[in-house]
Amino acid sequence: MTEEEKKRHVGGELVARVLKEHGVQHVFTLVGGHISPILVACEKIGIRVVDTRHEVTCVFAADAVARLSGVIGVACVTAGPGVTNTITAVKNAQMAQVPVLLLGGAAPTLLQGRGALQDIDQISLFKPICKYTASIRRVRDVVPTLRKTIAIAQSGVPGPCFLELPMDILYCFDLLHKQFCKGVPKGSLLDKLFSWYIECQIFSIFVDAWKHTDYTPLPVSIPTPTSRDVDSAVEYFHNAKKPVIVLGSQVTLPPTSVADVKKALESLGVPCFLGGMARGLLGRRSPIHIRQQRGIALKEADLVVLAGVPCDFRLGYGASLSRKSKIIAVNRDYDHLTKNSPSLWKATLAMQVDPASFLVSLAEKLPDYEVSSDWLEKLEGRDAEKEKANKLKAKEACAKHMNPLRLLYRVEDVFDDDSVIVVDGGDFVGSAAYVVRPRGPLSWLDPGAFGTLGVGGGFALGAKLCRPDSEVWIVYGDGSLGYSVAEFDTFARHKLPVIALIGNDAGWTQIAREQVPIFNSSVACDLEYCEYDKVAEGYGGVGLVLEDATDDEIEAVLAKAKSIAKKGKPVLVNALIGKSNFREGSISM
Numbered sequence: 001m002t003e004e005e006k007k008r009h010v011g012g013e014l015v016a017r018v019l020k021e022h023g024v025q026h027v028f029t030l031v032g033g034h035i036s037p038i039l040v041a042c043e044k045i046g047i048r049v050v051d052t053r054h055e056v057t058c059v060f061a062a063d064a065v066a067r068l069s070g071v072i073g074v075a076c077v078t079a080g081p082g083v084t085n086t087i088t089a090v091k092n093a094q095m096a097q098v099p100v101l102l103l104g105g106a107a108p109t110l111l112q113g114r115g116a117l118q119d120i121d122q123i124s125l126f127k128p129i130c131k132y133t134a135s136i137r138r139v140r141d142v143v144p145t146l147r148k149t150i151a152i153a154q155s156g157v158p159g160p161c162f163l164e165l166p167m168d169i170l171y172c173f174d175l176l177h178k179q180f181c182k183g184v185p186k187g188s189l190l191d192k193l194f195s196w197y198i199e200c201q202i203f204s205i206f207v208d209a210w211k212h213t214d215y216t217p218l219p220v221s222i223p224t225p226t227s228r229d230v231d232s233a234v235e236y237f238h239n240a241k242k243p244v245i246v247l248g249s250q251v252t253l254p255p256t257s258v259a260d261v262k263k264a265l266e267s268l269g270v271p272c273f274l275g276g277m278a279r280g281l282l283g284r285r286s287p288i289h290i291r292q293q294r295g296i297a298l299k300e301a302d303l304v305v306l307a308g309v310p311c312d313f314r315l316g317y318g319a320s321l322s323r324k325s326k327i328i329a330v331n332r333d334y335d336h337l338t339k340n341s342p343s344l345w346k347a348t349l350a351m352q353v354d355p356a357s358f359l360v361s362l363a364e365k366l367p368d369y370e371v372s373s374d375w376l377e378k379l380e381g382r383d384a385e386k387e388k389a390n391k392l393k394a395k396e397a398c399a400k401h402m403n404p405l406r407l408l409y410r411v412e413d414v415f416d417d418d419s420v421i422v423v424d425g426g427d428f429v430g431s432a433a434y435v436v437r438p439r440g441p442l443s444w445l446d447p448g449a450f451g452t453l454g455v456g457g458g459f460a461l462g463a464k465l466c467r468p469d470s471e472v473w474i475v476y477g478d479g480s481l482g483y484s485v486a487e488f489d490t491f492a493r494h495k496l497p498v499i500a501l502i503g504n505d506a507g508w509t510q511i512a513r514e515q516v517p518i519f520n521s522s523v524a525c526d527l528e529y530c531e532y533d534k535v536a537e538g539y540g541g542v543g544l545v546l547e548d549a550t551d552d553e554i555e556a557v558l559a560k561a562k563s564i565a566k567k568g569k570p571v572l573v574n575a576l577i578g579k580s581n582f583r584e585g586s587i588s589m
Helices: 010-021 033-044 055-069 087-096 122-129 139-154 173-181 189-205 227-239 258-268 294-300 313-318 334-338 355-365 373-394 404-414 427-435 456-466 478-484 487-493 509-519 532-538 551-566
Strands: 026-030 048-051 073-077 100-106 132-135 161-166 243-247 272-274 303-307 326-330 349-351 420-424 472-477 499-504 542-547 571-576
Touching (some): 055 087, 055 456, 087 122, 100 122, 132 139, 173 189, 303 355, 404 499, 420 478, 427 499, 499 551, 532 542, 542 551
Parallel strands (some): 026 048, 026 073, 073 100, 243 303, 303 326, 326 349, 420 472, 472 499, 542 571
């Protein structure tokens, strides 16, 4: 080891180099002394370091980057409470099947178990919620372990991985030698042996630290369908009179592009129901995208394709499907492929393969496939009826403030064609799902099956960095806003002009809908009509208010918000809304 090498924070440099070779452009962090070498090294080689106001936001932002870019999302947080603050977001990424890499600082290996600052067993916390966890003990292991971890995160069923990097792996030899050897008594033979042991341990950490040559990505394993798999499905399509396809987030995963999936679906012409990240896949208005009355359609269909969709609570645990239907289930995840089967449903044909690849191959095998016009017209007619009923509901007056549906219809009209829509909330967001139409593929971000509140700030942060020229909107409930409103400081400091719309009804309304009728009590469900616009201003953004506004006034305020964002400032629209019975009976169990 040369004198120059002793002064290099080689561990941090190696981490940054591997991330760069894997196409990582952003690392999200909340700074801490344990991880400084990584952050500084990333900045030096051109990886943008984005610091947030809470560690959970780091992982949510990394999650959004992974979903929108196809590159692994990376969060880097300090030891102990820095790491534990991310657990909810990591679990959300696991359930949403998103490849996120969490780099966690840790106490030096020489001091672990001795009462060092923020020293806990971090690996045990993350093993149940990550695809892979590891703690690096030698600098020479940084590169191979990091390459392996990223490949695991992106292979098969994607998911989060946690890599622990103790301080003495990241900092330079000279600093560690000075820190650990100072004050060590050297009088007795025992003292000398102890001093020798410490020096040997430090040297062992750096053995072969500079011998890495390959930082490039390892191959990623994706389960692709065989020709025989697709041929089996083709037979069912030839016999079907009323087919439907239900699509989930897996159809947006690499390596198949969303453009190819969209083209395949349009070629097939089969009516589609879209959920999760698949929302927007067919554009704002597509004749084969059916948005309403899914439950009725699934009972009537004679062929149902579940493309990356599990039979969980969203499909009545499988009871939403008809026992008379032929069901083709395609999923990368075996557990999702068989969930609640055969008790409530059973697949006629089940394939543990990539749904996106399957759909593209299926369309190639069915170039002249045609769906009955009567079937399509029936589903489209139901869509139109429901849409008409929703618009009538939007015209009803609330006892106080604006009807939330009326507000949402005005918002739907002002989104740009390339807008990215982030949703974070309960009742207001649930209503938005019926009204808002994502403009294109990968333009909708919701938490997924975990139903996590608080994703808004982090998702919007990641989305705006991936799509700097697009409008990024956050549709917030007033309850969920409280989790990440502090990230307006992050938006302002990093010059990321997102637009946040708050459906402020002064309560946890989704919970109150069921709690009040059942228990005759609104305990813990009531909030105040807070001035969230002023909170945003305090963090460096711009705040606007909508209160008892006409349609023209709503559109004027939204236009002003868009104008402010175009000038580079984040803006929050605090829209005071009333209570509506639109979503009565919407509790999930």
